[in-house]
Amino acid sequence: MTNIVRGLTSLLLWSLLSVACAADAATTSLDRFFSGLRNLTANFDQTITDAKGVVTQNASGKVTIQRPGKFRWDYVTPYEQLVLGDGQHLWTYDADLEQATVKPQSDALAGTPALLLSAKEQPGDLFDIAPLPARESEEWFELTPKSQNGLGDTQFNRLRLGFVHDTLVAMELVDAFDQTTLIRFNDLQRNGGVSAALFDFTPPAGVDVIGDMP
Secondary structure, three states: OHHHHHHHHHHHHHHHHHHHHHHHHHOOHHHHHHOOOOEEEEEEEEEEEOOOOOEEEEEEEEEEEEOOOEEEEEEEEOOOEEEEEEOOEEEEEEOOOOEEEEEEHHHHHOOOHHHHHHOOOOHHHHEEEEEEEEEOOEEEEEEEEOHHHOOOOOOOOEEEEEEEOOEEEEEEEEOOOOOEEEEEEEEEEEOOOOOHHHHOOOOOOOOEEEOOOO
């Protein structure tokens, strides 16, 4: 009888361990990265290639995200440009042109990758997620917007995210013209100190503003 009890106990423990392992396996790098994500900062390199694979543009800069709803992309090369969302308005500022545009953020972000990184919702709430074959040491996923969330009219045909050791390292977008934008992140810091002042923008004196000022 004792052996039977021991056997049943061992079987129960083995079953619980199997369930725990299966649950852990079902949790992906994407899930672990976005779970509890409050903010992030990273440097980035951006490459755009056309349908034939010819590079048409290279750019680099720094990105800062504050969830929910705030972000800024500071482009340094090939020219200075700021793309900033303060939670209500989306600003685009070209220093060389001395020009800024402003529009409602909710309208401008519908169906864009910026919504994914800064949204209060988890990616699975907004996108259908499918694993892709690994690229060397990177774990990749393809995200398809869920039409019921109002994301059906997107600016891209495919959105893919790449991870290494639960850290976001790349974002790849393919538009309707088969133009591919690949953004590589480095020195990414997750849930560090981010100043709220980074998401305030006032056009410098003499800058032309297109759109309705808030």
